[in-house]
Amino acid sequence: MRGLFDFEGEGRRAMGKLNDFSLYVITGENYHPGRAISEVMEEALQGGADIVQLRDKTSSPQELLRKAQELKALTRRYGVPLIINDHIELAIEVEADGVHLGQEDLSLQEARRLLGSSRIIGISTHAIEEARAAELGGADYIGVGPVYPTGTKPGVKPVTLDYVRQVAAEITIPFVAIGGITPGNVDDVLEAGAKRICAVSAIVGSSDVKGTARLLSERVRSSRGSVYAPKEIVVNGRPETVTARTVDQLIARYGLQGRKLVVELDGYIVPQDEWAATQLFSGVKIELVHFVGGG
Ligand SMILES: Cc1ncc(COP(=O)(O)OP(=O)(O)O)c(N)n1
Ligand SMILES: Cc1nc(C(=O)O)sc1CCOP(=O)(O)O
Numbered sequence: 498m499r500g501l502f503d504f505e506g507e508g509r510r511a512m513g514k515l516n517d518f519s520l521y522v523i524t525g526e527n528y529h530p531g532r533a534i535s536e537v538m539e540e541a542l543q544g545g546a547d548i549v550q551l552r553d554k555t556s557s558p559q560e561l562l563r564k565a566q567e568l569k570a571l572t573r574r575y576g577v578p579l580i581i582n583d584h585i586e587l588a589i590e591v592e593a594d595g596v597h598l599g600q601e602d603l604s605l606q607e608a609r610r611l612l613g614s615s616r617i618i619g620i621s622t623h624a625i626e627e628a629r630a631a632e633l634g635g636a637d638y639i640g641v642g643p644v645y646p647t648g649t650k651p652g653v654k655p656v657t658l659d660y661v662r663q664v665a666a667e668i669t670i671p672f673v674a675i676g677g678i679t680p681g682n683v684d685d686v687l688e689a690g691a692k693r694i695c696a697v698s699a700i701v702g703s704s705d706v707k708g709t710a711r712l713l714s715e716r717v718r719s720s721r722g723s724v725y726a727p728k729e730i731v732v733n734g735r736p737e738t739v740t741a742r743t744v745d746q747l748i749a750r751y752g753l754q755g756r757k758l759v760v761e762l763d764g765y766i767v768p769q770d771e772w773a774a775t776q777l778f779s780g781v782k783i784e785l786v787h788f789v790g791g792g
């Protein structure tokens with residue numbers, strides 16, 4: 498097991514806010530005329546959405562503020578992060594958990610300067626060079642898409658499952674596959690290596706928002722394997738098969754209880770008070786770094 502590393506020097510950061518997630522749901526009010534945004538998003542949360550984004554290209558600043566405040570209260574009740582698309586100043590004003598930015602939006606560096614290290618920054622990517630740059634620049638997650646053609650972004654050329662495979666093989670920060678994902682094609686996306694998916698129309702445009710969210714979220718979770726089954730994970734760079742269900746069980750398995758430890762899971766530092774609740778899934782990469790000699 499690797500012992501000690503200079504975690505300042507390697508650009509690692511404490512990120513308590515972005516817990517592992519499976520189903521990321523983005524608002525899309527044009528898909529549910531006559532129904533309130535908070536009503537529809539609450540159904541998505543009931544179905545298992547574990548991260549929510551407010552994306553709204555048409556509202557006035559006042560309307561946007563009202564929607565952001567409503568969603569902030571809603572997501573707090575469900576204990577999931579709220580991300581604001583594009584508008585960093587709004588994210589700061591409502592104390593959202595983070596912001597999502599595209600290649601044409603505010604730069605990652607400027608966003609990080611404004612938001613600080615504890616808030617989430619997601620970056621859209623459409624090619625591996627963009628994914629590498631986002632990872633290197635300290636993004637907390639990346640969007641990978643559009644995987645399929647989508648009416649939510651008409652006319653945008655799909656990146657296809659090839660790009661999903663490329664990112665799954667190379668990029669270590671969490672990524673979320675997005676664009677045209679539905680119950681009918683989600684298994685292909687997962688098969689290509691996605692561990693998290695994101696959807697707008699398939700969920701908020703569904704006649705059964707909760708049921709569709711549940712179906713998608715269960716598909717993603719079950720593709721990661723049962724928490725009770727042996728899991729193939731990578732511990733400090735070494736492939737291991739483990740039965741530990743949670744981070745604290747894994748720590749116990751290595752006899753490291755009570756040691757001064759830093760735990761990094763898929764690029765995030767897991768705070769000690771979350772070790773017991775943080776589940777392990779096949780495919781995760783974990784670093785257990787213990788300090789020796791008073792380091
Ligand atoms: C999770 C996620 N991924 C990608 C996007 C798209 O962001 P962007 O490229 O800036 O395009 P707009 O959404 O602003 O039209 C996203 N919003 N969320
Ligand atoms: C908002 C957005 N961004 C994308 C990207 O690839 O960056 S694809 C997309 C639309 C996602 O909506 P739907 O689930 O309805 O296809």
Ligand SMILES: [Mg+2]
Nearest residue numbers: 583598599602
């Ligand atoms: Mg944008």
